[in-house]
Amino acid sequence: MPKTISLTVNGKAYSGEVEPRTLLAHFLRDSLRLTGTHLGCVVGRCGACTILWNGTPVKSCMIFAVQAAGDEIVTVEGLAQDKRLHPLQEAFWKNDAVECGYCTPGMLMSAYGLLSKSSKPTEEQIKKAISGNLCRCTGYGNIVAAIKDAAVNFTK
């Protein structure tokens, strides 16, 4: 039986009906049509679907939408404010940390989670924070550089 849930996504309140088995990732993409959150494996390994769940990066293919009822979600669409790029987005662009762009949203959200807790992460900490986000194009070097770069101007 469908259940009605309410939650906040990117600062905006939503409510809707979902089947209990609907993954949060599918709810965000198919019901709310926030398609920036991508799916690459649906078993929690590739990290393309990473979002912030009450401030913590999680893989949205690993939780059901009903589990997020009443909670606060931030997706990649919520990073830029007033059409101005977030420093992380700017840094990814400047450091050429993107090729095909499929892993990028998840990568940004993991990086956001790291930088909101640690203002001057070491290279090892950055690599660890994104080790659950797979990228097949860039070889990660520019992504790590971008996150390091963004740490300087990071604001939540």
Added chain:
Amino acid sequence: MNFPIHPPIGERVRRKETLRFVTGTGRFVDDLLPPGTLHVSFVRSTCAHARIKAIDVEAARAMPGVRAVFTGKDIAQHVKPLRVGGSSVLRPVKLYPLAVDKVRYFGEPLAVVVADNRYLAEDAVDTVAVDYERLPVVVDPETAMEPGAPAVHEDAGSNIVYKYHFATDGIDKVFQDAEVVIKERIRSHRITACPIEPRAYLAHYNKDEDSLTMWSATANPHSLKGRIADVLSFPEGKIRVIAPDVGGSFGLKIQTYQEELLLPYISRELGLPIKWCETRVEHMRNGRHGRDQIHYIEIALKKDGTMLGIKDKIIADMGSTYTVDHSIMAAALYMTGVYQIQNYAVDAFGVSTNKTTHGSLRGIGKADASYVLERLVDIVARELKLDPIDIRLRNFIPADAFPYRNATGALYDSGQYHLAMKRTAEMVGYDRLRKEQTELRKKGVYRGIGVALVMEPTSSSRIHATGGYASCRLRIDPSGAATVFSSMGEQGQGHETTLAQIVASQTGIPFDKITVIHGDTLPTPYGFGTGSSRSSVVLMPSAWVAGKLMRDKLLGIAARQLGVAPEKLEIGDGKVFAKENQEQSVAVMEIIRTAYGAIHLLPENMEPGLEVTGYFINPNINYTPDDKGRMNTFSSYPYAAVIAVVDVDVETGMIKIVKYTTVHDCGNMINPQIVDTQQQGSIMQGIGAALYEELRYDDDGQLLSSTLMDYRLPSAEEVPELALEHIITPNPFTPLGAKGAGETGMLGPPPALCNAVEDALSPLGVKVRETPLTPDRVLDLIEKAQAKSAHA
């Protein structure tokens, strides 16, 4: 040759496309959801080889939300089988979108459920019962070649489906007379590209228009359009294929898949949009696999290490239903690599087995060739007690021998192998490294230094398969903005930026005012898929040609208005001006207005408007063999020298890459930033191939590594210290001097790391012949070597 490299060509311009990806506004196939879309899920074979006795879909048809179910038999009489390509094909076979009478590999689609959403479709798939009559399975390609082996395709008569032979005169005599002959069996193991976006398709047949639109995560939209037309007997002019943003390909998405041909059929039957997004498990089981060649290779030498000849027998495991032979040909024509060896013979066999179809993968065939050869050279060096760099320097094709024709007729455009190798050695401090290695060994540290120089034939030109050209249509609008319609799609290569750089350089239209349209067959001119690193070799030159045509037209119009000859004019700052008197000028906008609206002012015989099409054809291609069987099917030959330093923990089998140093030559770079990033990714993919990734089958043909848990892609934590430099030897055959840039990186790690590990473990007598070098395998190799030395 002078190359017209004017800004912004050659600059590290920020990529246009990145903006939409960092904001989450890219548009991939799975992001599209037209009203009324139905979703499909596949019933897939749980056997590697079986006759289909019956499929019971009645329960599935009755499930909630299910709109239709189709089996192979249901559709076989309504579609044509897919054609098989390649010059070395012996026995074409029939391939249908769904298996008809029998299944030939684990995971082959044999029925499909169409439902209101993906959850309901998957529920229904679970209720389908398939009655199989199991057949003997053949997994090993050498077994498959034997007479009496289980036949994968009965009507083919043999599992050997491709065959190629080449030999230079007197090759046997070379081997008889040689001072040294060394033979090895070396295998490149089976891997897959694994882009982060799996395959995804959305077909929409419009009943009112009797037309079909297919959104596909394909790297080859124009070819796909032709295949859909062929298989469905539907007019090609009524089909539009759109590859929107595509999340990586690495060769995998350049080929046409069973599911990709099935969705248009279902959509036409039901008159509704039909969508399928592959799961990762399906991707591992059904996406094309790559590598997996066995080479029985022998080399004839002088005692001093001078190479005289190579003989090779190649057995390529093509999986169940092969569609191309590029992997065989790209290896067989290049087994002499970067060395001056004019005596060569090869017998290559493409063999059908009960595995997933083999196909394109970054470095197809050429990666196998360079891996096997660079391993062999190292083995030879160890045997002859020569330094691995010295033996290479002794045998490299010298810089002044280019363009160089190898024994099979391949024409290498340019190269400075000696310089690249020496510079790499200098970067790492090679002599000091060797001394450190000796010291560390005394302390029980197993440090190894691995050397390789890998060469990558790029921009393949095969008859009826890949084409040898690309095209770009260029339009300057009345508003003064320009649009480039590219014949090739992109999957992360940055064409929206590089094509705009070229057009801006030629026409003076500002970079920010240039839009690149790609991947959509309706507005773009015909072209072949984004593969074989051909973007920089043929696509970029085609934009250069289009830009040049446009430039000539702008200058021609200005010449008449100014009364100055076109060759005396220059474009800059939004104006066309006389080189000798810059005051004498006309605004580019004025020229544009003239071209569209004041055509009585155009030079005589000039067509109105500002729209041109540029073609670039791969130069120096010999499509058909000469009387001795020689041909050249690739047009540029980038390469990279590599020195990898590793420490091997002999207790755990873990390999730590201490440093990976490489010098790469892809000729002139249109955007060095894009090349660098792509090179880093390519190297990481090669590291994955060498150390972590392997598609393993058991004897029953079940794939054992079908998730990202057991098929391990490198993560950020596996990134070693990388040192990357370029040397630039421009390709003399293309107007921009560029060679292919996307694949060479991936070729380096497998030979360099295996050579390094063998070097590290040489005190233990370890021989590396099997890969990937996972900790388990390394421990096993050490154990084997110790058991051997205990017996000795």
